[in-house]
Amino acid sequence: MNWKNVLLLVGVDIKSYRVVRGSKFRRFRENKLVTYSLYIGACLIGALIGSLIGNFYSGVSDSALKKLIFDGATYFFIALPTLSLIYGLVFTEMNQIQRIGARTSIQPPYWFPITWKEHTLASILANVLGTPLIITIFLCSSIFVASIFLGLVPLVVLTILALLASIILASATTEIFKALQVRLSGAVTKVAGRVAIWVRLLSSILFFIVFYLIYFSLYYNVTPIALIESIAGGQKALWFIPYVWLGVALSTFISSLWLETIVFLLASFVFIYALFLAAVRLNMRFGLYEAPSIKISRGVYVPKVGLLGRLGFSTVEAAIIRKDFRAFTRRHELMYIFIVPIIFTIMPLILSMRSEAATPLPSGIYSFMFVYLTLLPGTLMAVILGSSIVGSEGERIWYLHSLPLSAKSLVKAKHSFATLFSLVVTLICSVIGGLLIAPSVSMVAIGLIEGVFLVFSLGMVSLTFGIKGADFREFPRPRMIRPIWGLVNMIVSIIAGLAIVSPIIPYGLKLMFETSEGWLKMLITAIMPVCLPEYYLYVAVLISGVIAAIITYVFRKMALNNAEQLLAKAEG
Amino acid sequence: MAHLPALKLTGVSKRYGDVTAVDYLDLEIGKGEIFGLLGPNGSGKSTTLKTILGLVKPDSGSVNVLGINVEDNPIAVKRKVGYVPESPRVYDFLTGLEFLDFTGDVYGMQPDEKKKRIEEFLRALDLEGREGDMISSYSEGMKQKVVIISAIMHKPELLLLDEPLSGLDPKSARIVKDLLRQLASQGITTIMSTHILEIAQAMCDRIAIMYEGRLLALGTIEELRQKAKMPESGLEDIFLKLTGTGDIKPIVEALLK
Numbered sequence: 001m002n003w004k005n006v007l008l009l010v011g012v013d014i015k016s017y018r019v020v021r022g023s024k025f026r027r028f029r030e031n032k033l034v035t036y037s038l039y040i041g042a043c044l045i046g047a048l049i050g051s052l053i054g055n056f057y058s059g060v061s062d063s064a065l066k067k068l069i070f071d072g073a074t075y076f077f078i079a080l081p082t083l084s085l086i087y088g089l090v091f092t093e094m095n096q097i098q099r100i101g102a103r104t105s106i107q108p109p110y111w112f113p114i115t116w117k118e119h120t121l122a123s124i125l126a127n128v129l130g131t132p133l134i135i136t137i138f139l140c141s142s143i144f145v146a147s148i149f150l151g152l153v154p155l156v157v158l159t160i161l162a163l164l165a166s167i168i169l170a171s172a173t174t175e176i177f178k179a180l181q182v183r184l185s186g187a188v189t190k191v192a193g194r195v196a197i198w199v200r201l202l203s204s205i206l207f208f209i210v211f212y213l214i215y216f217s218l219y220y221n222v223t224p225i226a227l228i229e230s231i232a233g234g235q236k237a238l239w240f241i242p243y244v245w246l247g248v249a250l251s252t253f254i255s256s257l258w259l260e261t262i263v264f265l266l267a268s269f270v271f272i273y274a275l276f277l278a279a280v281r282l283n284m285r286f287g288l289y290e291a292p293s294i295k296i297s298r299g300v301y302v303p304k305v306g307l308l309g310r311l312g313f314s315t316v317e318a319a320i321i322r323k324d325f326r327a328f329t330r331r332h333e334l335m336y337i338f339i340v341p342i343i344f345t346i347m348p349l350i351l352s353m354r355s356e357a358a359t360p361l362p363s364g365i366y367s368f369m370f371v372y373l374t375l376l377p378g379t380l381m382a383v384i385l386g387s388s389i390v391g392s393e394g395e396r397i398w399y400l401h402s403l404p405l406s407a408k409s410l411v412k413a414k415h416s417f418a419t420l421f422s423l424v425v426t427l428i429c430s431v432i433g434g435l436l437i438a439p440s441v442s443m444v445a446i447g448l449i450e451g452v453f454l455v456f457s458l459g460m461v462s463l464t465f466g467i468k469g470a471d472f473r474e475f476p477r478p479r480m481i482r483p484i485w486g487l488v489n490m491i492v493s494i495i496a497g498l499a500i501v502s503p504i505i506p507y508g509l510k511l512m513f514e515t516s517e518g519w520l521k522m523l524i525t526a527i528m529p530v531c532l533p534e535y536y537l538y539v540a541v542l543i544s545g546v547i548a549a550i551i552t553y554v555f556r557k558m559a560l561n562n563a564e565q566l567l568a569k570a571e572g
Numbered sequence: 573m574a575h576l577p578a579l580k581l582t583g584v585s586k587r588y589g590d591v592t593a594v595d596y597l598d599l600e601i602g603k604g605e606i607f608g609l610l611g612p613n614g615s616g617k618s619t620t621l622k623t624i625l626g627l628v629k630p631d632s633g634s635v636n637v638l639g640i641n642v643e644d645n646p647i648a649v650k651r652k653v654g655y656v657p658e659s660p661r662v663y664d665f666l667t668g669l670e671f672l673d674f675t676g677d678v679y680g681m682q683p684d685e686k687k688k689r690i691e692e693f694l695r696a697l698d699l700e701g702r703e704g705d706m707i708s709s710y711s712e713g714m715k716q717k718v719v720i721i722s723a724i725m726h727k728p729e730l731l732l733l734d735e736p737l738s739g740l741d742p743k744s745a746r747i748v749k750d751l752l753r754q755l756a757s758q759g760i761t762t763i764m765s766t767h768i769l770e771i772a773q774a775m776c777d778r779i780a781i782m783y784e785g786r787l788l789a790l791g792t793i794e795e796l797r798q799k800a801k802m803p804e805s806g807l808e809d810i811f812l813k814l815t816g817t818g819d820i821k822p823i824v825e826a827l828l829k
Contacts, residue, residue: 293702293709296667301690301703303673303683319677323663323670330665330706395661401627403678404651568646569629 005118006125013126042134046141053142054149072225073150074254077143079231081162081246084136088170091132096178116287120175120280127171136163158253162246165268169243172275179282189292196294201329201338208339212346242271313416316405320413321420324389328421333478334392337384341377341425345432366437371508373433374447375454378426379497382455385418386462387489390566391470391480400567407563411463411556418459426451442537446504449541453500453548458493460555465489467562500548503540576639578603578730578761579624584633586619586785593619594630595785601763601778603729606756608776609765610807612815616785617765618658621732624763625655638729651679654723658734658765660715664708668699668718671707672725679726686725693721697744713739720748724755731755731762737771749775773807783815 060066140160147156189196235244236251249264308318328334393400400410430448433439439447469485481489581599585592594616601607609617622628624635626646635642637649663671669690676686694700697717707715716739723731731752737745752762752775766772772779773793781788781796789799797803800810812820 293705295704296706297669297704301669301673301687303676303687305683315677315680319674323666323674326670327663327665396663398627398657398660399662402625402650402653402655402657404647405678406647 001115001117001121005114006122009114009119009122010126010129013122014129038134039137042138043141046138047145050142050145050147051149053146057146057149070150073146073152074155075232076228077152077155077159078247078250078254079228079235080139080143080159081166081250082231082235082244083228084139084163084166085170085243085246087135088128088132088167089173091130091135092127092167092171092174093177095127095130096174116284117280119287120276120283123283124168124171124175124276124279127174128167132167132170136167139163155250155254159250162250162268165272166246169246169268169272169275172272172279175279176275176282179279179286183282183286186292189294194296194298197296197330200332201335204332204335205338205342209342209346212343242267245271313413314409316403316409317413317416320405320410321417324414324417325421327392328385331392334388337381337388340384341381341429344377344380345373345429367439367443367508370433370437370439370443371447373437374426374430374444374451375501377429378422378451379454379458381425382418382422382459383462383489383493385421386415386459387466387469387486388480389414389418389463390466391472392478393470394472394474394478397472405567407560407567410563410567411467411559414466415460415463415556415559418463419456422455422459423452426455446507446537446541450501450504450544453544454497457500457548457551457555458497460552460559461493461496462489464555464559464562465492467559467566470566496551500544500551503543503547507537507540576603577601577636578605578638579763580636581620581624582634582636584620584623584630584635586616586623586628586630592785594623597633597785597787599780599787599790601761603761604756604759605777606752606762606764606775608772608779609763609782610767610769610772610779610811611782611788615782617782618734619785620782621655621734621763621765625650625653625732652729654726654728654731656716656719656723656731656733656736660719662707662715662719664710664715665706667704667706668694668710668714669703671718672703672721675722676725681726689725690721693725696747697721698741711739713741713744716740717744724751727760729760731760731764733762733764735766736764737766737768769807769811779807781811781814788814 057066057069060069140163143156143159144153147153185200188199192199231247232251235247238244239248245264245268249261249268252260252264306318306322308321309315313321328337426448430444430451433447434444465485465488466481469482469489471479471482473479577600579599579601581597584594584597584599586594597616597620609620611617619628623630624637624642626635626642626649629643638652640648640652642649663674666674672690672693673686676690681689694703697720699714699717699721702710702714707718710718716736720733720736723733737748740748749771752764756762756777764772764776776793778790778792779796780790789796791799793807796807796810796814797805800813802810802813
């Protein structure tokens, strides 16, 4: 092992963060003091917090409380290696995802005289730098200073050693995942063939759904103390899993089981070395693996007019809509657009189910949930799509600029895509809501009509700002829209959305709470007219539609103006 | 050569901050000409091409393409032009076929014609069998082929090619060169920016050498020889002399020490 090569490669890896951070490359200067100050700052703040805790402990006169703090600290130290492993895994994996997003994954310079062992070790060490190391330094300094007051210095020295080993363990595991992930996705692509695109899209969405389900399940009723207690207690029971051996070694240490401590510590280091060797092997095998290309079409090419053509879209508009549909289903970085409505659908359902298990909810809340499910995900989708659909062109915008494309066609195509896509979401969510909540026919009808109004008009509002504030930069991630215009869009969309639904609100409140009892019913009847006339609903829907049409008309004018400017100013 | 020029630039200037990319450029190119635009890096070639297409608005001067003022009607100009940029980022989430289908639709090609042209080009440039793959999996040369096809397939009247042959294999490069000559004989004008001087010498009817945004020399290869007073020289020596970078020998000698 040539350690100089390892250090050089770590240096290259550190520099790759210039791209991830999106540094300005012209007249680029790097301030090393700023980089190191993060580590020094973490150390100083840690020491300060450690001394505060230590002083507090020293000042406590109540022996029972003192014992409680001492026991708590001991538990905390024992749990730290496993906690460190968890955050180490999260942050090193996030590092990888970020790099893939910024397309700065370091290709091993295989043509240089560098071995795979050196490359793998450098990658593992470089991955630890940044957030994982900052947190570890903070923890190490704080527990070390606190331990002086607590009289636990030997345990803490061992804990610090275990902490450092834990983040290396996490990074080595991430390195293995990285190699396997590339190979696995390649294999899936090969097996899936033409449907690989859909497999990729659906599995990404599924992954996020599962992730959020677990997150919300864990988040509910779990306190940090309970987590530390369960880790400290649980890792002894799970002693056969090598990942908890560092924590087990600390447990045996405080029980004065010296032989077991040495065995578990040594076993941990052997395990880390085994992971390192496995990572080296995998990198040797798959480090230069080229994923197979996704073959989408085979056979004879037949140009089609298609559904869009039959719906009255010109060939230019239909081509752009088709292209955008493919972009949003094939580009990984755009998938969050699908995730947001799904999360907004799942979150209230989980929370309501949890709440219902504790105390039954008033029936009016179910009506509200149906409206929420019908209106929010689709509208949110329209707002996100509208504001990002032009910026998502990214550096490929030159192509639109060079095409004979009028502002009118651009606005029509982009708005139609955002609207059609969002309406599908509205419909799906409404069906889910209908199946779960079984609302009245009138509520379904109102929900869907208002959904169409909101999607149509807010799609245009967002497109207006999406064109005006389009940001075509793609590093370190696709920007889509400049933050200030994103904010303006959000505010205007909320105001416009409220204006559109405002005529319906009195009817909605009446419908939701007429069946409820107690103070809710009293409140509603106090602030609203005693009874709304039968025809109120029709008038309200009509007014709502007129407001939506006016908003769409006004913002379409603005969008056309912005699109003309965009197409005329290709140099940005 | 017809009387009506395919392109007329009159006093075109473009500045980016302190840098003058194009400095009062006058240029007239006839129909059916293959015109080479040469110059060192940063001499204003790409900016000139972008200005012709209306992608860059000049600070002063006017650009007239095929009788249309670019500023007045950029869409009409774009409809008649095929463009290959220097380093194109294409929709790499589309397949080659989908991208060309998209291009054909945007330029309003009829389905039958579009199908015929796409199939012909895919076959000619050896992309058959890979047309259904996503562009993200293509090599740089294959991406370049797709962009070249997208520029030519709709039968433009003017071709603006910025380093069109970079990354192409010899067979494809030869096909593109022969194709450009055939298109020129049909009256289609090509303006090509390149650093490969042999290609410019072999293909172009006239050559312009740009330097720091200015037009240093313009004419046929024979006229350039006369201007440089180098009657027997090739374009490389003429280029180096005119751009003031001719004395290469001491640099090479210093490198060998």
